Amino acid sequence: MTMNTEDTAEITCTVNGERVTRTVRVRQHLVDFLRGExxxxxxxxxxxxxxxxxxxxxxxxxVVRGCLMLAVQADGAEIVTIExxxxxxxxxxxxxxxxxxxxLQCGFCTPGMLMTAAELLxxxxxxxxxxxxxxxxxxxxxxxxxxxxxxxxxxxxxxxLEG
Amino acid sequence: MATKEDLIRLERPNSxxxxxxxxxxxxxAVAGRGQYTDDVLMPRTAHAAFVRSPYAKARxxxxxxAAAKEQPGVLLVMTGAELAxxxxxxxxxxxxxxxxxxxxxxxxxxxxxxxxxxxxxVMVVAETRAEAEDACELVEIEWEPLPPVAEKETALxxxxxxxxxxxxxxxAFRKTxxxxxxxxxxxxxxxxxxxxxxxxxxxxxxxxPRALLADYDKGTQRLTIWTSSQCPHMIQAVFARTLGVPxxxxxxxxxxxxxxxxxxxxxxxxxxxxxxxAMALGRPxxxxxxxxxxxxxxxxxxxxxxxxRIALSKEGVIQAVDIDVLSGAGAYSxxxxxxxxxxxxILNITAGPYNHKEYRARATVVYMNKVPTSxxxxxxxxxxxxxxxxxxxxxxxxxxxxxxxxxxxxVIPDEAFPTTIAAGIKLQDMSHTACIxxxxxxxxxxxxxxxxxxxxxxxxxxxxxxxxxxKGTAPGPSGYYGIGGAPIxxxxxxxxxxxxxxxVLCMVGVTDQxxxxxxxMGQIAANALGVSMESIRVISGDTDAVPYGGGTYASRxxxxxxxxxxxxxxxxxxxxxxxxxxxxxxxxxxxxIVDGIVVDAGTETPRIPLSEIGRIGHFQVAExxxxxxxxxxxxxxxxxxxxxxIFTNGxxxxxxxxxxxxxxxxxxKHWVVEDCGRVINPMLADEQVRGGCVQGLGGALYEHCIYxxxxxxxxxxxxxxxxxxxxEMPDIEVAHVQNPTTISDLGAKGVGESxxxxxxxxxxxxxxxxxxxxxxxxxxxxxxxxxxxxALGKV
Numbered sequence: 001m002t003m004n005t006e007d008t009a010e011i012t013c014t015v016n017g018e019r020v021t022r023t024v025r026v027r028q029h030l031v032d033f034l035r036g037e038x039x040x041x042x043x044x045x046x047x048x049x050x051x052x053x054x055x056x057x058x059x060x061x062x063v064v065r066g067c068l069m070l071a072v073q074a075d076g077a078e079i080v081t082i083e084x085x086x087x088x089x090x091x092x093x094x095x096x097x098x099x100x101x102x103x104l105q106c107g108f109c110t111p112g113m114l115m116t117a118a119e120l121l122x123x124x125x126x127x128x129x130x131x132x133x134x135x136x137x138x139x140x141x142x143x144x145x146x147x148x149x150x151x152x153x154x155x156x157x158x159x160x161l162e163g
Numbered sequence: 164m165a166t167k168e169d170l171i172r173l174e175r176p177n178s179x180x181x182x183x184x185x186x187x188x189x190x191x192a193v194a195g196r197g198q199y200t201d202d203v204l205m206p207r208t209a210h211a212a213f214v215r216s217p218y219a220k221a222r223x224x225x226x227x228x229a230a231a232k233e234q235p236g237v238l239l240v241m242t243g244a245e246l247a248x249x250x251x252x253x254x255x256x257x258x259x260x261x262x263x264x265x266x267x268x269x270x271x272x273x274x275x276x277x278x279x280x281x282x283x284x285v286m287v288v289a290e291t292r293a294e295a296e297d298a299c300e301l302v303e304i305e306w307e308p309l310p311p312v313a314e315k316e317t318a319l320x321x322x323x324x325x326x327x328x329x330x331x332x333x334x335a336f337r338k339t340x341x342x343x344x345x346x347x348x349x350x351x352x353x354x355x356x357x358x359x360x361x362x363x364x365x366x367x368x369x370x371x372p373r374a375l376l377a378d379y380d381k382g383t384q385r386l387t388i389w390t391s392s393q394c395p396h397m398i399q400a401v402f403a404r405t406l407g408v409p410x411x412x413x414x415x416x417x418x419x420x421x422x423x424x425x426x427x428x429x430x431x432x433x434x435x436x437x438x439x440x441a442m443a444l445g446r447p448x449x450x451x452x453x454x455x456x457x458x459x460x461x462x463x464x465x466x467x468x469x470x471x472r473i474a475l476s477k478e479g480v481i482q483a484v485d486i487d488v489l490s491g492a493g494a495y496s497x498x499x500x501x502x503x504x505x506x507x508x509i510l511n512i513t514a515g516p517y518n519h520k521e522y523r524a525r526a527t528v529v530y531m532n533k534v535p536t537s538x539x540x541x542x543x544x545x546x547x548x549x550x551x552x553x554x555x556x557x558x559x560x561x562x563x564x565x566x567x568x569x570x571x572x573x574v575i576p577d578e579a580f581p582t583t584i585a586a587g588i589k590l591q592d593m594s595h596t597a598c599i600x601x602x603x604x605x606x607x608x609x610x611x612x613x614x615x616x617x618x619x620x621x622x623x624x625x626x627x628x629x630x631x632x633x634k635g636t637a638p639g640p641s642g643y644y645g646i647g648g649a650p651i652x653x654x655x656x657x658x659x660x661x662x663x664x665x666x667v668l669c670m671v672g673v674t675d676q677x678x679x680x681x682x683x684m685g686q687i688a689a690n691a692l693g694v695s696m697e698s699i700r701v702i703s704g705d706t707d708a709v710p711y712g713g714g715t716y717a718s719r720x721x722x723x724x725x726x727x728x729x730x731x732x733x734x735x736x737x738x739x740x741x742x743x744x745x746x747x748x749x750x751x752x753x754x755x756i757v758d759g760i761v762v763d764a765g766t767e768t769p770r771i772p773l774s775e776i777g778r779i780g781h782f783q784v785a786e787x788x789x790x791x792x793x794x795x796x797x798x799x800x801x802x803x804x805x806x807x808x809i810f811t812n813g814x815x816x817x818x819x820x821x822x823x824x825x826x827x828x829x830x831x832k833h834w835v836v837e838d839c840g841r842v843i844n845p846m847l848a849d850e851q852v853r854g855g856c857v858q859g860l861g862g863a864l865y866e867h868c869i870y871x872x873x874x875x876x877x878x879x880x881x882x883x884x885x886x887x888x889x890x891e892m893p894d895i896e897v898a899h900v901q902n903p904t905t906i907s908d909l910g911a912k913g914v915g916e917s918x919x920x921x922x923x924x925x926x927x928x929x930x931x932x933x934x935x936x937x938x939x940x941x942x943x944x945x946x947x948x949x950x951x952x953x954a955l956g957k958v
Binding site for chain 2: 025027028035039040041042043044045046047048049050051052054081082083085086095098099100101102104105106107108109110111114129130132133134136137138139140141142143144145146147148149150
C-alpha cells in the first residue's frame with residue numbers, strides 16, 4: 001500500500017482471481033470498494049455495523065464482514081465475492097439446492113449466506129440441522145424463516161459426503 | 164368468466180397449478196446478479212443524506228447551513244422549509260372511511276417543529292454519500308426542546324404535552340363494534356375471565372433498507388424513480404401530486420426488492436426530498452437509508468395495550484368477548500394508508516373463529532412523539548389473535564377442558580359458512596374444524612401431551628400451544644383505501660399478449676418481493692392459455708409497462724392479481740381460438756390449446772402452433788378476411804364486489820421449553836395448517852407461511868423498539884434490536900386445507916401473512932402452558948427472559 005495523501009492510498013489486491021490496483025479513500029470499507037469501485041454488486045450492505053452478514057466476503061480464505069474491514073486493509077489480499085464463487089463453480093451444487101428448495105426469497109442475504117455455508121461445506125465434516133443453524137446464525141434472513149436454508153445446506157452436505 | 168372446462172383444466176394432473184416450480188429470480192440472486200435499487204447506476208448520480216431530529220419534540224429556532232454548503236463535493240443543502248416550497252401541499256394521513264379521524268398536516272421534512280426522534284430536518288446532497296454525511300455534521304441547528312408525549316397511557320391526559328399543536332387532544336381515532344347485548348351476556352355468564360395484554364413496538368427490518376434513485380429529465384419532463392417498493396402506482400400518484408408533476412409523466416420502477424413486509428407500501432418524506440433534489444439539480448439523486456436511520460424513520464407497528472374479557476357458560480360455551488384497545492401511533496398518521504389499521508384489524512378479527520353472538524371491541528388510537536406507525540405484515544392480527552387465543556386458553560382452563568377440545572366445541576363449524584361473525588363481517592369458505600383435525604394428526608397431539616407430562620415430573624418445563632385464526636386477505640374496494648380517498652387501487656390487472664414468435668408477455672400490476680409472484684402469475688397464465696412456462700415472460704414492477712394496479716400488499720397478489728391474470732389469459736385464449744377457427748375453418752369450440760399448439764379438443768390432434776397464429780396475426784394479416792382484426796392481447800381487471808376481504812383461516816401449534824431459572828425460551832417445533840384456497844405453487848406457499856411465522860416469532864420473543872421517558876429510541880442498531888437468528892428458530896411444518904374461495908374463479912386466497920398473524924399467539928399460549936404448574940402467566944410481548952422471570956416472581 002502506498003499512501004498518496006492523508007486521505008487516499010493505492011492498494012493492489014486480487015479480486016476473484018484478477019489483480020486490481022486502485023486508489024481508495026482510506027476510510028472506505030471493503031464492500032463500498034467492491035460495490036462502488038469494482039461494480040461487484042453481489043455483496044450487499046444490510047447494516048454496516050457487522051451484524052447482519054449480508055456483506056460477507058472471503059478474504060485470504062476466511063469469510064469476513066466486508067463492512068468491518070477497510071479497503072486499505074485488503075492491500076495484498078486475495079478476495080473472493082459471490083461473483084467469483086459463482087464463476088469458480090465451487091458452490092454450484094449449493095446454489096442449485098438453494099433454487100430447488102426456494103431457500104431464498106428477496107435474495108438480499110443470499111450471497112452472504114452462501115459464503116458462510118460454503119465455509120461449512122468446505123470443512124468436509126457432517127453437521128446436524130442444529131449445527132447448521134448454529135453455523136449460519138451470523139447471517140440474518142428476514143424472508144425464509146431459515147428452515148429452507150437449513151434444508152438446502154443439509155442436502156448439499158449429504159450429497160457431498162455421499163460423493 | 165371461466166367455463167366449466169376452464170375449471171377442469173385447473174385440476175388436470177399435469178397442470179401448472181399445484182406444482183412446485185422454481186423461481187428464475189432466485190436463480191439470478193444466488194449468483195449475486197440480483198439488481199436492487201442501489202445496484203442501478205446512472206451517470207452523474209449524486210447522493211443524499213439527512214440531518215435528523217435528535218429530539219422527540221423540539222422547535223427549530225435557527226438553521227445555519229453555510230458551513231455545510233462549503234464542504235467538498237456538496238451540491239445542495241435543503242431545509243424542510245425550502246423543501247416545503249417545492250411541494251404542493253402537506254400530507255394529511257386520514258381516510259374518510261375512518262369517521263372522525265384526525266391527523267396533523269405533515270411536510271416531507273420538519274419545517275419549524277420536529278415531532279419525533281429521527282424526523283428528517285435538513286437534506287445534504289453531495290457527489291458521494293460520505294461527503295454528504297460529512298456535511299450533515301456541519302449543519303448547525305438551534306433547538307428548543309419541548310416536553311414530548313412518550314407513553315400512550317398518558318397521551319390523552321388533559322393538560323399534558325401535545326404531540327403536535329394541530330391536534331390538541333392527541334387523539335387520532337376511536338371506533339367501537341358492539342353487538343348490543345354484551346353487558347347482559349357478561350352479567351348472565353357463569354364464568355368471566357379478564358386479562359390485560361401489552362404489545363411492544365416492532366419494525367420491519369427489511370434486509371435491504373429503503374432505497375430510491377430519482378432522475379428528472381427536464382427535456383421530456385419525465386421523472387423516473389427506481390425504488391424498492393411494493394406499490395409502484397401508489398408511489399407514482401403520491402410523488403406526482405406532492406411534487407406537482409403530472410402523474411403520467413412519472414415512471415416508477417421497482418427493481419429487485421430486498422424484503423419489504425409492508426414497510427415498502429408507504430411513502431416517506433426523505434424519499435420525496437431526494438426526488439425533489441433530483442428535480443432541483445437536474446441530475447440523478449440516490450438515497451439509500453442506512454440501518455441506523457432506518458430504525459428511526461421506517462414505519463413502526465404493533466404498540467398496543469388490550470384489555471380483554473371473555474364470558475362463558477359453565478359447560479364451556481363462549482357467550483361474549485369484550486376488548487378495549489389502546490393503540491400507540493407515532494407523531495403523524497402515515498400518509499396515505501393511515502396509522503389506525505392496526506387497531507381496526509384487531510377489532511375485526513379478535514376471537515374471529517368462534518361462535519359467540521355478543522362482541523364489543525373498542526379502539527382508541529393516540530398520537531405520541533415517536534416514529535409514525537403503519538402497516539407491517541399481518542396488520543393487527545398478531546395482537547388480535549394473541550388476545551383472543553389467550554382468552555380462549557384461559558377459558559378452557561377455567562372449565563377444565565383441553566384447549567383443543569374447547570376450540571373444537573366453540574369454533575364456527577365448517578358447514579355453517581357462509582355466515583356473519585360477531586364482529587359483523589361476512590365469512591365464507593372457512594375450514595376451522597378440518598384444520599384442527601389436520602393439526603392434531605400432524606402434531607401427534609396426545610403423544611406430545613404425554614411426553615410433556617413425563618418431562619414435567621423430571622423438572623423439564625415444556626409447553627404446547629394452540630392458536631386458531633382468521634385472516635383478512637385481498638381487500639375489496641368497499642372497505643378502506645380507495646373509497647377513503649387514497650390513490651390506491653383495490654382492483655388489479657393483467658395485460659397478456661401473444662407475440663409473433665408465439666411467446667407470451669404477461670404484464671401484471673402486482674409485484675414480486677421474493678414471494679414468487681412472477682412465477683405464480685406465469686403458472687396461472689400458462690395453465691389458462693395452454694402454453695409452457697418457458698414461453699411466458701412475466702413483467703412486473705414498472706408503471707410504464709404494466710396495467711394500473713395496487714401492487715402487492717395485504718396478501719392480495721395471488722388472490723387478486725392471480726384472478727386478473729387468469730381471466731386475461733382465458734380471454735386471450737378465446738381470441739386465439741377464434742383466429743385459429745378462421746384459419747382452420749373450424750368452430751372455435753372444437754379447438755383447444757395444449758402446450759402451445761392449437762389442437763382438436765378431445766383427441767388433441769395438433770392443428771396449428773401458436774407461433775403460426777402469432778406470425779399470421781402480426782405479419783400475414785393480408786391472408787385473413789377483412790373483418791378479422793387480430794388484437795392478440797387482452798387486459799382484465801379483478802376486484803372483490805360484495806366482500807370486505809377474502810378471509811382465510813387456519814391453526815398453529817407450538818412446542819417449546821421454558822427454563823424457569825433463566826427465563827429462556829427454546830422453540831422446539833412449530834406447525835401450521837391453513838386454508839389459502841387453491842394453492843398454485845405449494846413450495847412457495849409453504850415458504851410464505853414459514854417466513855411469516857418467523858417474523859411473528861421475532862415479535863413475540865425478541866423484537867422491540869424501546870423508548871425512554873424522553874421518547875428517545877434506545878436500541879436503534881441491529882446489535883440491540885434483536886431479530887431471529889437461525890439457531891433460535893425451529894423447524895416449521897406446514898399443511899394446507901384447500902377450500903377454494905367462491906369469490907373468484909381461480910379460488911386462491913391470500914397466504915403471505917398467515918404465519919405472522921398467529922405465530923405470536925401460539926407461542927404465548929405455549930409459554931403459558933409451560934408455566935401453568937407455577938401458576939404464572941406472561942401477558943406481554945416480546946416475551947423476553949426478563950418477562951418470564953417477572954411472571955415467575957423471580958425478578
